[in-house]
Amino acid sequence: MLWKQAEATGWGRVHRATAALARPERLSTLAAALAEGPVSMAGGLRAYGDAALNDGGRIVLTTRLDRLLDFDGAGGEVEAEAGVAIGDLLDFLLPHGWMPAVSPGTGFATLGGCIAADVHGKNHGLAGSFGQHVRHLHLMDAAGKVRKLSPAREKTALRATIGGMGLTGAIVSARIGLLPAPSQMMEVDERRMPDLDALMDGLASAPTPFSVAWIDATAKGLATGRGVLEEADFAQISDTPSARRALRVPLDAPGALLAPPVVRAFNSAYFHRIPEAGRTRNRPIRDFFYPLDRLHDWNRLYGKRGFHQVQYVVPEGDAREVLHTCLTEIAASGLAAPLAVLKRLGEGRGGMLSFPMAGYTLAVDLAARPAAHPLAARLTARVVEAGGRVYLAKDALTDAASIAAMYPDLDAFRAAAEKLDPEGRFITDMARRLKLREAA
Amino acid sequence: MSATWLILGASSAMARAFARRAAAEGVELILAGRDGDDLSRAAQDCKLRGATAVATVAFDLGRPTSFAKVLDLARATRGQLNVACFVGSMPEQVEIDAAPALIDRVLAENLAGPLHLLQALAEEMAGREGGTLLCLGSVAGDRGRRGNYVYGAAKAGLHAALSGLRSRYAGDGVHVMTVKPGFVDTAMTWGVDGMFLVASPAAVAEAIWKGAERQRNVLYVPWFWAVIMGIIRLIPERIFKRLPI
Numbered sequence: 001m002l003w004k005q006a007e008a009t010g011w012g013r014v015h016r017a018t019a020a021l022a023r024p025e026r027l028s029t030l031a032a033a034l035a036e037g038p039v040s041m042a043g044g045l046r047a048y049g050d051a052a053l054n055d056g057g058r059i060v061l062t063t064r065l066d067r068l069l070d071f072d073g074a075g076g077e078v079e080a081e082a083g084v085a086i087g088d089l090l091d092f093l094l095p096h097g098w099m100p101a102v103s104p105g106t107g108f109a110t111l112g113g114c115i116a117a118d119v120h121g122k123n124h125g126l127a128g129s130f131g132q133h134v135r136h137l138h139l140m141d142a143a144g145k146v147r148k149l150s151p152a153r154e155k156t157a158l159r160a161t162i163g164g165m166g167l168t169g170a171i172v173s174a175r176i177g178l179l180p181a182p183s184q185m186m187e188v189d190e191r192r193m194p195d196l197d198a199l200m201d202g203l204a205s206a207p208t209p210f211s212v213a214w215i216d217a218t219a220k221g222l223a224t225g226r227g228v229l230e231e232a233d234f235a236q237i238s239d240t241p242s243a244r245r246a247l248r249v250p251l252d253a254p255g256a257l258l259a260p261p262v263v264r265a266f267n268s269a270y271f272h273r274i275p276e277a278g279r280t281r282n283r284p285i286r287d288f289f290y291p292l293d294r295l296h297d298w299n300r301l302y303g304k305r306g307f308h309q310v311q312y313v314v315p316e317g318d319a320r321e322v323l324h325t326c327l328t329e330i331a332a333s334g335l336a337a338p339l340a341v342l343k344r345l346g347e348g349r350g351g352m353l354s355f356p357m358a359g360y361t362l363a364v365d366l367a368a369r370p371a372a373h374p375l376a377a378r379l380t381a382r383v384v385e386a387g388g389r390v391y392l393a394k395d396a397l398t399d400a401a402s403i404a405a406m407y408p409d410l411d412a413f414r415a416a417a418e419k420l421d422p423e424g425r426f427i428t429d430m431a432r433r434l435k436l437r438e439a440a
Numbered sequence: 441m442s443a444t445w446l447i448l449g450a451s452s453a454m455a456r457a458f459a460r461r462a463a464a465e466g467v468e469l470i471l472a473g474r475d476g477d478d479l480s481r482a483a484q485d486c487k488l489r490g491a492t493a494v495a496t497v498a499f500d501l502g503r504p505t506s507f508a509k510v511l512d513l514a515r516a517t518r519g520q521l522n523v524a525c526f527v528g529s530m531p532e533q534v535e536i537d538a539a540p541a542l543i544d545r546v547l548a549e550n551l552a553g554p555l556h557l558l559q560a561l562a563e564e565m566a567g568r569e570g571g572t573l574l575c576l577g578s579v580a581g582d583r584g585r586r587g588n589y590v591y592g593a594a595k596a597g598l599h600a601a602l603s604g605l606r607s608r609y610a611g612d613g614v615h616v617m618t619v620k621p622g623f624v625d626t627a628m629t630w631g632v633d634g635m636f637l638v639a640s641p642a643a644v645a646e647a648i649w650k651g652a653e654r655q656r657n658v659l660y661v662p663w664f665w666a667v668i669m670g671i672i673r674l675i676p677e678r679i680f681k682r683l684p685i
Binding site for chain 2: 003004005028029064067068070
């Protein structure tokens with residue numbers, strides 16, 4: 001059957017959609033599904049909120065359109081269908097000495113999803129965002145017509161589609177530029193940082209191409225913003241890491257796992273597991289880029305109520321002060337979960353609704369309690385005031401007015417999307433909530 | 441020595457996964473199926489995943505005239521020839537009730553069509569150095585169920601035919617393997633009620649590849665379907681006819 005009635009959720013499991021789901025295995029079936037009415041396009045369903053959902057409507061999953069179409073081992077380019085998981089693409093590329101130039105935090109995100117959210121990685125300062133490496137892509141409209149978008153031809157349509165959250169059409173395939181990967185192992189240097197200043201200084205002066213910091217979002221007072229700085233570069237050795245088995249979280253964990261004392265104790269242990277003097281380890285590339293992928297369905301650890309992730313970027317100038325205020329509020333709220341990440345971003349962005357800007361980005365998981373809403377509203381207001389923005393791929397809590405204030409190219413996006421999809425056949429719960437497709 | 445795998449019905453999810461598995465071994469592939477555009481994309485995928493050469497050929501079970509082209513290509517291969525047959529169609533019983541002519545089509549696409557082809561291919565393989573011929577049957581062919589007996593009858597007939605081919609050509613080095621998949625997560629089962637213990641196409645392809653290597657005669661995939669069907673076959677008819685399955 002083409003359609004299956006089922007429930008789909010964002011990764012945070014708060015937003016849910018009861019919808020007719022299709023999972024075409026061929027382009028002709030994809031076209032048939034699009035012909036039947038408005039849909040949201042979904043890939044690995046790794047966006048935290050409602051970015052891929054279409055409650056009460058239709059959702060098209062691209063995960064079975066996952067074929068490799070071309071690989072240029074000399075020039076470093078690969079072309080594949082949009083549903084291929086970025087981790088599977090990495091597995092194919094590494095033995096050839098290449099990897100995607102930009103990797104998000106999970107290998108389960110699809111190629112199409114990485115483009116639609118214009119994801120960034122742990123090397124944003126050097127490599128820019130995912131969409132900047134798109135050589136061309138093929139976009140199918142609601143009538144099943146496929147057009148090729150590239151920076152040379154149809155640049156506006158391409159810049160609307162990169163970061164366009166799937167609202168300009170169905171991405172069916174893309175060709176991307178790659179990064180040489182001289183080893184399948186990363187040499188990772190980990191150091192404890194006592195507070196936010198030290199952590200940000202560490203990220204600013206990281207000598208390696210890849211850097212990221214885990215941050216203890218429960219730490220208060222002088223320890224606010226303490227964390228572990230990870231700096232990484234390709235290892236000198238070239239072992240082929242052995243495949244390790246994945247584990248699966250079999251059921252929803254009890255909510256008590258997110259009780260503030262439990263999280264504080266966990267975070268303290270996680271911080272102190274790094275020796276005082278720091279440590280250097282060689283780790284398989286997959287484990288460095290996708291640290292949680294070996295624990296399938298880890299989102300169930302947050303219990304059946306689910307969770308939110310807020311991710312902000314704040315421009316360089318005010319970043320210290322703003323992030324300090326945010327972290328103080330988060331720590332005081334008692335809502336923080338162990339997963340919190342700080343990274344430094346460069347200017348690179350590929351599309352009109354792309355998230356990155358030069359500055360620092362903070363991502364924090366929050367338990368889905370009622371108090372999360374006012375907290376997020378306060379944090380967002382502070383970020384808007386500082387000229388920063390919120391990441392749509394994670395968002396579940398922001399309002400339309402804040403989005404308009406944070407995304408100056410929103411009207412240009414609306415105009416371009418209107419041209420590509422005049423009947424509004426590509427729609428999501430997020431687009432309705434944030435008025436992303438309202439007339440310009 | 442080079443080996444070729446001819447894959448019939450190559451656009452299905454299970455066939456696609458099997459072709460990828462075979463490609464990783466560096467074999468040559470012939471992908472036969474209905475959707476030419478789709479096959480050329482699958483061919484690219486298999487080439488990048490290690491297949492030394494990939495050819496595609498238009499093939500439609502509903503048009504026996506398309507069989508000759510497939511056989512010609514198979515006969516033109518060098519080295520060992522192997523065949524994996526993934527063809528078939530499974531309309532729901534309500535569709536068949538509404539249009540009884542579908543009975544003929546189900547029998548043609550799941551039994552008569554494949555048998556014509558496999559007979560000719562087994563003969564070709566026997567005249568060479570032998571090889572493996574595997575074909576998808578179904579657990580539905582192990583016992584007729586009220587909701588699926590036309591398809592089940594066709595698959596049961598196919599099982600008997602494969603068993604016959606197996607003994608007829610064993611002496612010629614042709615190993616015939618009957619594959620009986622349980623529920624697999626493909627377009628065919630998407631949205632069908634009552635699915636349980638659903639396996640991924642990649643896991644099923646891996647099990648089929650291993651089974652072929654070990655020269656299994658009848659292979660249930662995943663393996664536990666052998667237990668389930670063993671029990672279901674033991675239920676006496678007088679009880680079975682009252683069961684809502």
